Structures are given as structure tokens and as C-alpha cells.
Amino acid sequence: MTGSRPNNPAQLGPERRDESWRRLGEETFDLVVIGGGVVGAGTALDAATRGLRVALVEARDLASGTSSRSSKLFHGGLRYLEQLEFGLVREALRERELMLTTIAPHLVKPVSFLYPLTHRGWERPYTAAGLFLYDTMGGARSVPGQKHLTRAGALRMVPALKRDALVGGIRYYDAQSDDARHTMTVARTAAHYGAVVRISTQVVGFLREADRVSGVRVRDVESGRETEVHASAVVNCTGVWTDELQRLSGSRGRFRVRASKGVHIVVPRDRIVSDAGMILRTEKSVLFVIPWRNHWIVGTTDTEWNLDLAHPAATKHDIDYLLEHVNTVLATPLTHEDIEGVYAGLRPLLAGESEETSKLSREHAVARVAPGLVAIAGGKYTTYRVMAADAVEAAAVDLAGRPQPSITDKVPLIGADGYHALVNQADHVAAEHGLHPYRVRHLLDRYGSLVHEVLALGEGRPDLLRPLESAPDYLGVEVIYAVSHEGALHLEDVLARRTRISIEYPHRGTECAEHVARLMGEVLGWSAETITREVEVYNARVEAERESQSQPNDESADARRSAAPEVRSGITEPIS
Template identity: 75%
Template sequence: MTNERRPNERLGELGPVQRAAAWDRLGKNHFDVVVIGAGVVGAGIALDAATRGLEVALVEARDLASGTSSRSSKMFHGGLRYLEQLEFGLVREALHERELSLTTLAPHLVKPLRFLYPLTHRGWERPYVASGLVLYDTMGGAKSVPGQHHVTRSGALRLAPGLRRDALVGGVTYYDTVVDDARHTMTVVRTAAQYGAVIRTSTQVVGFLREADRVVGVKVRDSEDGRTTEVRGHVVINATGVWTDEIQALSRQRGRFHVRASKGVHIVVPRDRIASDTALILRTPTSVLFVIPWGTSHWIVGTTDTDWNLDLAHPAATKADIDYLLDRVNEVLVTPLTHDDIHGVYAGLRPLLAGENDDTSKLSREHAVARIAPGLVAIAGGKYTTYRVMAYDAVDTAARDIPQRVPPTITEKVPLLGADGYFALLNQTPHLAEEYGIHPYRVEHLLNRYGALITDVLDLSAGKPELLQPITEAPSYLRAEAVYAATAEGALHLDDILARRTRISIEYSHRGVACAEEVARLVAPVLGWEEAEIRREIDTYTARVDAEIRSQTQPDDISADALRVAAPEPRPEILEPVRLES
């Protein structure tokens, strides 16, 4: 093993220096595996392959987790509702993965969360729900968290006094987990980089390289400046989620499956608008509705599940979507939510394996992996929680095209960056607070975002104590966090920082606009922005937020999508799929 491939904490950094070096390596090296797509599945594939000792490149047209993997329900869950669909294997697998991440792989990012399931029917419903939760607990749902617990109506209302008394007859509590999906995906990517994977965002695949009937690499284009280069490898893995069919068409190979996009919309409201000490899971006529605590100051309410056939990069939430969520949650609340209560809205697309049934809520959450052609593998479907399983299935399939012996997966034993030492540092919270002169609650907040990498963030304040001050209009975050996003976490644009490295875009009613200039000027020295670039970043971000807010007043997908698509792109050289080279 060369020194370049030896695990090293500096290799996990994704900053301007690493980005420049990555472009050179993409054009010069021959890789065992080239991964397209930096959502959680592509990130997991890069980590799995790198830890098997393979040479890996990961390219992404936009940002880490810029699609589905930053717009989920923020749960790392077993999929309780899939028991009703008799998908026992999926639930058992997901619960195993949940337990693994909660205890070993990412305890700094994946956190236990208690849910209340309000019962609305007397007699049959309690034993029905209890039997499902017995299965859930037995399959692994209660391994390191409490199992189900039954409460009366009065007991349920003590847990969630914000619920209407006539909205339930009793309740059952159980545990699942919550995660910041974008930060988790980014951390998987950085862990892959730590083990030698070459990572490059804003790097769009615009063509495939072939020798006879074999795919031998891809042609990529820099989404920032338009440069192109060729990346060669033994096997290319298409892990692009809802873009699977588009990339498949670009390869000129017939796919083994198709992917349909299902839109899920969530709203974010202040914590004081719903009085509850527990998360809620509510039945709806077609699916379920989650009310999930987000940080210490918000709730996330979602989700919808509707077919989407428009722009894949910018799914738009409509007024109808938001009204649906408000109507459903208000059916059980003492004090109804209104549009004025909403601080943030986001829409994401689930990549579902297409089937005979037009009801997207019933399409399979299982994943599929196939060798499309010699040197080309595709993977799609699945759910966020089982990303690691999807990853090793993809690499196992790709091994057929790699000349040397490929060892079995070991990611079950590879903690993500920041996991090692996390629990010890939690116990040292008062000492860290005293050392850096910040409040202990701030230390705990940082530990649950960076884990053991917390000192890398705080040490940026050496000689710059102002970086330990909160961002003026987003005081949940330190200025150092914005700088660290650019120096180590691969952020290239304001949108990357405000929407994914932090969650300012959904946690504050100004949606990041009020702090855009402050953040832009903090990262400008790192990213080499002159005054013109600073203004462009601010103007672009502001225009995108404006388009998003206006789209949320539209009555239907087509009109909402038109507003989102018209907004300027942060990445000036990004190409739409119809313009890709073939």
C-alpha cells in the first residue's frame, strides 16, 4: 500500500488544493472503479471499494448530496410501514443497518428518536399495531433502544399535549433514529477520501469511453469552467438515483430496469408551534405523516408521495403540496399550523424502481443492481438506511470486470470520520468549552455535527477569534463552520454551505438570504473569490431562494417547476441532460 492510500486524516479533507489535485489524477490515473453520483449510494460505493484496496474515482455533476440525499425525511429508520407491505426482508436489513450506524459507524450523526403512534380506533387497532411492533422489535428494532410501550389517551396527551383529545383514543411509543442526511452523505464521502478515493464534485459525465463492446471510462466536464478530460477505469458504476435512466441513455446500452421519481415535500416549523416531547407518526389515507424534531428549535413535517416527471435537479413544492401537509397535521393539532408558521420547505425525489402499479407509494423500495454491459454496472432503488448494503452489492457485481482479486466488503467495521473518539469527547464537553471559550451547549451541538473532528473546526479560530462568533443572522452556527465547509468539506458555492453543510436555508425564515453576504465574505479567501464572484454568489443564491418561495405559491407542478428552472445555476457550466454529448 502506498503512502497515498494509507488512512490519513488529511486525506479526508476536500478543499481547493485537493480539488485541483483530483482533476489531475482523474486524467492521469487508471482506476479500478469509476463511480458516477455523490448521493449516499455513490458515496457508499466509493467507500466500500476504497476499503477493499481498489483505486476509486467518484465524480458528481453538482454537489455532494445535492439531490435526494439531502431532501429526505431525515430518518435512518427500519421502515415500520413496510411491514404492512410484507417486505420483511427489507425491514430486517434496514434495522440491522440502523443499529450498526447508531452504535458503531456514525453515532455522532445518527441519533435515537422516540415516536408516538396515536391510536384512533378502539378494539382492533391496538393489537394490530402491537403485533407489527413486536415484529419490528424482534427483527432488531429494540436492540439498543427501548421497545414498544403502550399508553392510554391521557398518557399520550402527557407526551404530546399539542394533540387534540378527540384525535386519539390511546397511543403506542417506539424508537427509530434521526440523521442530517446531507452531513451524513458528505461524511461518507470524506471517509472514502481518507482511504484514497479521488473525489471531485462539479464534474459532470458527458460521455462514455468504449473499446469494442466494453465501457472503459467516462468523459467528464468541469461544471465550473467547462474543461473536459477522460477518466479511465475497469468498471463504471452508475449510482445517479433519479438520473439513472438519463445516464443509461447516454451510455447507449439498454438498461435492465427503469426508475421513476416520486416527489416528497416537507415543511419546517418552529418547535413552539407543536407542544410535544416526542416525534409523531400519523396515518393518512394513502401513507403516513411524520412530525420529527429537528435540532432544538424546529419540527419537520412530511411527507407527500406523488409522481414527478419534470426537472430532476430542482423538484418544486407547490401550494397544493404544502396545503396537503398542513391539512393532514392540523387534523390532530389543538392549535393549527398556518402558512405563516413555516420557516422552510424542501422537496426531494425518491428513485423508485418502476413497476406495473401507478401508485408511487406502492412501488418497491428494494434496490436493484445489474451489469448492463462489460465495464458498466447500474444500481437504483433502495432507501437511505440501506446505502451500505447497496454499495457492497454494486461493488460485488462490478468485481467481475476488475482483473485482480477483489476482497470482500469490510465497511461494517469502518467507522465514519468523526466517530472514533466521539463518546470520549462528549464526556469532555466542559473542558472543550473552557479551552475554546464557548458555551457547553455549543460544544455538544458541534460534536453532533463533526464528532471527533470538532477540534479541526474550532482550531480555525487560531489567530482569528472572530470565527468562534455565531453567524449574525443564523446564530445556530459559528462562522468557523462556514469556513470549514469550504476548507475541508468540498463546498464550492453559497448554496452548498447554506443548504447542505448547514441547514440555514430551511431553519430560518429568511432562508439564508439575510446571512448570504456574511457567509460569502467568510469563505471568499478560501475559495479565491474576488468582489465580482462574491456578488455573483449572493445574487444567484438570492434569486434561487426567491424562485423557490414563489414556486411554493403555485397551484401545480408545471407552473412551480417553470419558476425553479428559470432561476440561475450556481455552477455556470452545468449542462442539461438534453445537451449531453453522446
């Protein structure tokens, strides 16, 4: 590696961005990874920790697609047991255990669910047998096993349920995480181990030497600059954009990817009185009610989507579907007025024979589609690390030497080391910075042991240790850190992904947008005109999303959502 580097390679701030552009154009890499979702970030981390030279490029922001719009669960996939996909469940449970104990204990937490029983006789032993299998496959290693409840016991756990909505219940555990924060932390960990990680960097072409792919041509969508990035192999980790990148490469794909839209709504915690989440059966699949800080997430839908891949739109029909199904069991129904946030994401499913997206495979596929080019798609968030290892293995044939084995099952993400000790020391850390211990614990669950880096930015700036205007769950210093260390370039990056203000407050970020933009501008050197533009573009996004959510179908919702300006105006289709 040439040139000097800042002392902290995981610091993805403005200085790093300039240096990364230089490195992309000057160095030759073993792997170039296209796509900054969890699989792309995981692939970069897997390759970097094997000792390979790696570059990761993303046209928009880290986790800006599917990886910030999931159900936010690390789960074994209880419903896959019914489909007899035992291998998939066992693999997912092993990954969940690794996240909870070794890789990301600061970001991934246990969460309990009630499975309400609605039939007497057969359902309890049937469900218990499935949960017993779930537990023995690994579901009860570091979380409690299943617990059977009478109807009275289940109602004590979840008083919000109608008395006639169940005859009993079974409590079990899974795990959850802020998906956008987790993905970003995986990418920063890859950078920590030497990977070049650069967002707002779009692949606009592929380089070739004879019959093999030898790199990519990229454009900085912020400045319009272009450069060539040379590599022994390229890995396409673009999820729902897999087919578009395949066409751009000029290579014939080995599999097709179809997009399935999943919509979630967010409601205040006090609207559903419960000590646990819930998993409810529907006519097609299951519906989750998931605890999320001071909120509940209710989801998801599962419908085919053939429109704008970057900005999938939720419709009134989607929202009505969720309300209708959750209200079948709630004593006090939820209404549209209860909804604080709505988000829609696209699952990249491997296309199969069935036309129903809920039956398409959640297993992943990896293929060397051309010499020097590997594509990976499908799978589920929980198994991203396994997918990443498979992608690097598939690319190994194009590398000069055989790479070392994958070791990411032993590599904690940044912020994990020292986390547990800091939890015990939260009162001391709080006193040192003049914060409430509750606030420090909240920060620890977002940053882990990096909390010292975050709070250090508030030294001499007491204003930064105060809550944001109209978004008091977050401190001003977190906005500064999002730009200086976590690579955020636009207001949307902070409000929608570095924080989750866009789904956690009824105003969806509009009431704190100017405050956040001013703080970002301190680090990025924004003019008053730039601050105004960022706020206007973000507010237009929120307005377009609100309008789309009142539309009756996908086509009209997509038209409303697509009318909003693109904050990264330099992006062209197809994108990574």
C-alpha cells in the same frame, strides 16, 4: 498512485481539488462511481476499503439531489411490515443499529415517536403485534422497545394533540440524521481511504474499448476543462438520473427509474408542544412529525414528478396537503405563517406495474447493463451501505482480480472514533475555546471528533468563533471548514447542505448570505464581483422557491423554480 498528496486525504479543499483533477486524468482506476449521493459515496467507500482504486465524480455537490432532501430518518420502515416485506425491514433495522453503535454514532441519533391509536379494540393489539415484530427483528437493540400509553398518558407526552384525536398511543423509537452531512461524511471517509472524490465534475461521455465501457469523459463545470478517466468498471449511482446516464452510455437499461416527489415543511419547535415525534396514518401512506433541533419537520407527500430533476418544486397544493393532514390531530392548527422552510426531493423508485408511486418498490436493483458498466437504483437511504456493497459485487466481474469482501459494517465514518469520550469532555473543550458547553455539544453532533479540526481554524480569529449574522445556530468557523475541508464551492453548498440554514430560518439564508460569502471568499480567493454574484444567484434561488410554493400545480411551480439561474452554469443535460 503517483505524485504527492496533502497530509490529510479526507480534506476536500481547493488544494485537493487541483490534485484530484490531475489524478483523474493520469491514473487508471478499478472503479469510477458516477453520482455523489449517499449510494455513490457509499459505493466509493465500500470499494476503497476493499483495496480498490476508486474515483467518485459528481456534477453538482455532494448530496445535492435526493440525499439532502429526505425525511432524515434511519428507520426500519414500520409501514413495510403491513406489506409483508419482512426482509426489507430486518435489513433496514440492522443498518440502523450499525449506524447508531459503530459507523456513525456522532451523526445518527435515537428519536422517539408516538403512534396515536384512533380505534378502540382491534387497533392496539394489531399495532402492538407489528411493533413487537419490529422490536424483535432488531428495533429494540440499542433503543427502548415499545411502550403502551393510555389516552391521558399519550396527551402528557404530546400535549399538542386534540383530546378526541386518539384513544391511546404507543411510543417506539427510530433514528435520525442530517442526511446531507452524513452523505458528505461518507464521501470524505472514502477519500480518507484513498478514493478520489471530486464535485462539479460532470460525466459528458463514456469511453469504450471494443464492446466494453472502459471509463468516462468528464468536464470540470467550473472551468470547462475536460479529461478522460480510465477504469475497469463504471458504476452508475445517479438515482433519478439513472435513465439519462443509461442513454448517454448507449447501453440498454435493465430497469427503469421513476421519480416520486416528496415535500416536507419545517416549523418552529414551539408550534407543536410535544416530547416525541409522531407518525400519522393518511389515506395513502403515513405522515411523520419529526423533531429537528429547534424545529419540527412535517412530511411527506408522494406524487409522480416528470419535470426538472435537479430542482423539484413544492406547490401550494403540496403544502396545503401537509397542513391539512397534520392539523386533523393538532389542538392549535399550523398555518402558512408558521412555516420556516420547505424542501422537495425526488425518490428514485423502481418502476413497476402500479401507477401509484407509493406502491412502487423501495427495494433496490443492481444490474451489469453492459460489460464494464453497472447501474444501481431504488432502495432507501437507510440501506445505502447494502446497496453499495451489491454495486461493487456486480462490478467485480470486470475487475482484474476478485475483490476482498465488503467490510464497511466495521468501518466507522471519520469523526466517530473518540466521539463518546469527547461528549464527556464537552465542558473542558468549551472552556478551552471560550464557548458554551451547549455549543460544543452541537458541534460534536455535526463533526464528532473532527471538532478539534474545526475549532483550530478559529485560533487567532475570535470573530470566527462567534455566531453567524441572522443564523446563530452556526459559527463562522463552520463556514471556513465547509470550504477548506468539506469541499464546498458555492454559497448554496454551504447554506443548503453543509449547514441547513436554507430550511431552518424564515429568511432561508438571505439575511446571512453576504456574511457567509465573504467568509468563503477568504478560502476560495473570491473577488468582490464573485461574492456579489454568489449572493445574487442564491437570493434568486430563494425567491424562485418561494414563488413556486405559491403555485397551484407542478407545471407552474416548475416554471417558477427553473427560472432561477444555475450556480453551476457549466452543467449540461444529461448530468450525473
